[in-house]
Amino acid sequence: MxxxxxxxxxxxxxxxxxxxxxxxxxxxxxxxxxxxxxxxxxxxxxxxxxxxxxxxxxxxxxxxxxxxxxxxxxxxxxxxxxxxxxxxxxxxxxxxxxxxxxxxxxxxxxxxxxxxxxxxxxxxxxxxxxxxxxxxxxxxxxxxxxxxxxxxxxxxxxxxxxxxxxxxxxxxxxxxxxxxxxxxxxxxxxxxxxxxxxxxxxxxxxxxxxxxxxxxxxxxxxxxxxxxxxxxxxxxxxxxxxxxxxxxxxxxxxxxxxxxxxxxxxxxxxxxxxxxxxxxxxxxxxxxxxxxxxxxxxxxxxxxxxxxxxxxxxxxxxxxxxxxxxxxxxxxxxxxxxxxxxxxxxxxxxxxxxxxxxxxxxxxxxLPAEEVPAPPAADSVSYYPVVQQLFVHAGKLAFAAKGGHNAENHNHNDLGQFMFFHSGEPMIVDLGRCEYTRHTFSERRYENWVLNALGHNPPLFDGVGQHDGKEHRAADVRFSQEGNRVQLEMELAGAFPAELELVSVRRSIRLDIGSGEIQVEDRWESRQPHTVQWNLYTPAKVAVRPGETEFRNGSAVMRLTLSGTPVSVAAAVPENPDPELTHSWGAPPCRVRLTAEAGCSGAVTMRFTFPASRN
The missing domain is CATH 1.50.10.100 (Chondroitin AC/alginate lyase)
Incomplete structure (x- = not known):
């Protein structure tokens, strides 16, 4: 060229x-x-x-x-x-x-x-x-x-x-x-x-x-x-x-x-x-x-x-x-x-x-010599089908999600990861980078939990998450948009080790860019029973209540409700947080852990709404 x-x-x-x-x-x-x-x-x-x-x-x-x-x-x-x-x-x-x-x-x-x-x-x-x-x-x-x-x-x-x-x-x-x-x-x-x-x-x-x-x-x-x-x-x-x-x-x-x-x-x-x-x-x-x-x-x-x-x-x-x-x-x-x-x-x-x-x-x-007024940011939905990354900007909501494979440049084991801001505040986040050491770019890279599956929000099965390697990739990735409804779904079973005997792990992400509501549904099927966990990370203040979990960060208020397979919720700051997390977020984010008891199949839907502010 x-x-x-x-x-x-x-x-x-x-x-x-x-x-x-x-x-x-x-x-x-x-x-x-x-x-x-x-x-x-x-x-x-x-x-x-x-x-x-x-x-x-x-x-x-x-x-x-x-x-x-x-x-x-x-x-x-x-x-x-x-x-x-x-x-x-x-x-x-x-x-x-x-x-x-x-x-x-x-x-x-x-x-x-x-x-x-x-x-x-x-x-x-x-x-x-x-x-x-x-x-x-x-x-x-x-x-x-x-x-x-x-x-x-x-x-x-x-x-x-x-x-x-x-x-x-x-x-x-x-x-x-x-x-x-x-x-x-x-x-x-x-x-x-x-x-x-x-x-x-x-x-x-x-x-x-x-x-x-x-x-x-x-x-x-x-x-x-x-x-x-x-x-x-x-x-x-x-x-x-x-x-x-x-x-x-x-x-x-x-x-x-x-x-x-x-x-x-x-x-x-x-x-x-x-x-x-x-x-x-x-x-x-x-x-x-x-x-x-x-x-x-x-x-x-x-x-x-x-x-x-x-x-x-x-x-x-x-x-x-x-x-x-x-x-x-x-x-x-x-x-x-x-x-x-x-x-x-x-x-x-x-x-x-x-x-x-x-x-x-x-x-x-x-740069321009004159101080030119900046035009307001336009609402947009941008999907990049090769790297399988989605970006949505709509009113007070800024959302991102990804598929891909687990041998990307500077890879994290994070297929299906999503994050979003509301009213200018981080609500559910991707933790981002860790502190670089001699292990970061070595065979010991994924010993750091920020980089491995524990540091991301796709499910873990009996504590085992996605594995690194190009063969561990999102499959059957589908993006669609009809009016105000945006959807990204993918099959993630191939991202996990074969010994888990997972038949299907399907994540579907749905956004209503009119109301700002976000739904994330995970469905799984396995040949052996597993306890399933999800780890959501947030800089917000978290209150776990019967039937819902509330997140508050600045002017943003969000509620998480769960449906489908019964799930317990617990929130705590992780032990031994990576030093870079404080630099990135001001303090180590809270980990909101969802746990579904052992079974060979199930489905959980996470519904995020913003009752205190219309989108």
């Missing part, structure tokens, strides 16, 4: 204006939103960086991942270094008085002196806590570090040259050795070249930024690198779900299709607009999926390892909408921008915030 549209030679034109182009920077700084951001957020960070010590990265912290499985102790100062360099460059661009240049050089010097730009969690250590690297492992953040340094050159190479020609040549040598040369090896040495998931566009977009910067004087070498990276994006698109759905979840969308957008913009810019695949329907659908994933109250659908709350890549969504002609994305961007109350996303509040010196400038230079 993309490789067929490449045109050479490319022109080495920076995506954003260099610091010396003062007219462009003054015009950008006159936008009230940008002036508040730079003056209130970036300048204080940069001023603190002038005197605060550069965070240290000793070998003892690097070794902790192999020794005890801890990632954060090394990663926190690692990312702080990059965040501070980005803030210093932007602050210098805003003021252009030279007072930050020496500290920028200090940070460049420190980063160039690191043993590796890769994270310990991404390096194949072979059990040695300080692995020997025959060449740099270009992982996500090695590539992003390369982009950060390349963008620093694009923004202020002339200012750095005025201080030291050797510094600039040293940056270029580091980028050649750590990024370009490893990616020129044949066969291509990194697994992200296969196009499987977010790693492919995330790494490729950053490596492309380096190649366009440091290989501008070597057109044949640059062309070979660009063709290699474009082939990776083509493989990524070939493997991407044909309906545009992102099975990694919306927060990973921000580094998957959104990173592809960066890649495409780099080529679009370097070719004077001649290289483009924005007319491809798949590319547009990939973008609009992100808008459909938005729930309410600043929260997104946290299926897979997605976060429920994160800083949406507003400028990338805006540019995506402009290039593809998607009014849905452009209007979504305006609503997100309005929700920030005139302020951009909080920079560097999470220690893993991306710091490539691209997304922050995009916020400053790509």
């Amino acid at each position: 993309l490789s067929e549209r490449l045109i050479f030679p490319l022109t080495p034109v920076p995506v954003f204006p260099p610091l010396r182009e003062r007219a462009a920077w003054r015009a950008m700084s006159e936008i009230p939103r940008n002036r508040r951001f730079l003056g209130n957020r970036i300048l204080p960070l940069a001023q603190n960086a002038l005197t605060a010590p550069i965070p240290e990265l000793p070998a003892s912290l690097f070794m902790e991942f192999v020794r005890i499985g801890d990632r954060k102790h090394y990663e926190k100062p690692y990312f702080q270094r990059r965040q501070m360099l980005e803030a210093l460059v932007l602050a210098e661009g805003y003021e252009y008085r030279g007072r930050f240049i020496d500290r920028i050089i200090d940070y460049l010097w420190a980063i160039m002196g690191e043993y590796t730009w890769s994270l310990p969690a991404h390096v194949n250590s072979g059990g040695d806590p300080l692995p020997e690297l025959p060449f740099e492992m270009v992982d996500l953040f090695c590539a992003e570090t390369g982009m950060l340094l390349a963008q620093t050159l694009n923004f202020m190479e002339s200012e750095l040259r005025d201080v030291s020609l050797n510094l600039v040549s040293g940056i270029r040598r580091n980028l050649q050795k750590r990024i370009i040369e490893p990616c020129e090896r044949e066969p291509f040495p990194f697994w992200w070249g296969h196009g499987f998931n977010n790693w492919s566009p995330w790494c490729a977009s950053n490596v492309l930024g380096v190649a366009l910067t440091v290989l501008s004087g070597q057109p044949e070498r640059q062309e070979k690198m660009v063709r290699s990276l474009a082939a990776i994006i083509d493989r990524y698109l070939d493997l991407y779900p044909a309906d545009g759905g992102c099975d990694e979840g919306p927060s990973y969308w921000g580094v998957s299709p959104a990173s592809m957008l960066i890649f495409l913009e780099e080529l679009y810019n370097a070719s004077g607009g001649k290289i483009s695949i924005y007319d491809e329907p798949l590319v547009r659908h990939m973008g609009e999926f992100f808008a459909d994933c938005y729930l309410d109250g600043g929260c997104f659908t946290p299926f897979s390892d997605a976060a429920v709350r994160f800083d949406p890549p507003v400028p990338l969504c805006r540019r995506y909408g402009e290039r593809t002609g998607s009014e849905k994305l452009k209007n979504f961007t305006l609503r997100m921008l309005a929700g920030l109350n005139g302020e951009p996303y909080q920079p560097y509040t999470g220690y893993t915030s991306t710091s490539s010196l691209f997304r922050m400038p995009a916020f400053l230079f790509w």
Whole structure:
């Protein structure tokens, strides 16, 4: 797709204006939103960086991942270094008085002196806590570090040259050795070249930024690198779900299709607009999926390892909408921008915030100068048949559900999962991501109950839930909509281990988008008797009463009534909650457990209504 549209030679034109182009920077700084951001957020960070010590990265912290499985102790100062360099460059661009240049050089010097730009969690250590690297492992953040340094050159190479020609040549040598040369090896040495998931566009977009910067004087070498990276994006698109759905979840969308957008913009810019695949329907659908994933109250659908709350890549969504002609994305961007109350996303509040010196400038230079009123969110029903995900926005209700299979990217064992908000409040939730450790992406992944079936609301049989693996999938998935009635149903028996001898486990989800009522019916049949349990998770206050269970969260009031096979109800906060749950929901959500006594067959209908507020 993309490789067929490449045109050479490319022109080495920076995506954003260099610091010396003062007219462009003054015009950008006159936008009230940008002036508040730079003056209130970036300048204080940069001023603190002038005197605060550069965070240290000793070998003892690097070794902790192999020794005890801890990632954060090394990663926190690692990312702080990059965040501070980005803030210093932007602050210098805003003021252009030279007072930050020496500290920028200090940070460049420190980063160039690191043993590796890769994270310990991404390096194949072979059990040695300080692995020997025959060449740099270009992982996500090695590539992003390369982009950060390349963008620093694009923004202020002339200012750095005025201080030291050797510094600039040293940056270029580091980028050649750590990024370009490893990616020129044949066969291509990194697994992200296969196009499987977010790693492919995330790494490729950053490596492309380096190649366009440091290989501008070597057109044949640059062309070979660009063709290699474009082939990776083509493989990524070939493997991407044909309906545009992102099975990694919306927060990973921000580094998957959104990173592809960066890649495409780099080529679009370097070719004077001649290289483009924005007319491809798949590319547009990939973008609009992100808008459909938005729930309410600043929260997104946290299926897979997605976060429920994160800083949406507003400028990338805006540019995506402009290039593809998607009014849905452009209007979504305006609503997100309005929700920030005139302020951009909080920079560097999470220690893993991306710091490539691209997304922050995009916020400053790509968004509309005028504060345009956001149109109200329209009621919508969006179903993605390949990834089998449903999103409904109707009045005060925001609902999501999924089928799929249990070998998805960042998989959870969650086929049939549903969640919803009402009146802007989370009522029944998907827990979202867990805290990442060395076990998260290992054979011990599903020991974490947040990731296995216990952390989701499809049924368990004698405490046994769905199993991981692509063969464990939803079958006979049917979506329908007739007027105000929306239905999603699926057969789930194949998602469970064979030894349970399940003949059928059928989940039917029905929504009345006029009244807001939700019904979830589970019917099961087995060759042996089982006690059946369901686990509903909620941040709401729960009161279990005879005949109904009441949920209260802010202004939202909901009642759950049950019919069919007799069921008992109990509510309690789980023991040993994952630390990430507090970050996601403010406190570990309550688990409402439904239990049906042993039998070979049965049916339970959960009916959720909202008596205190009409939809």
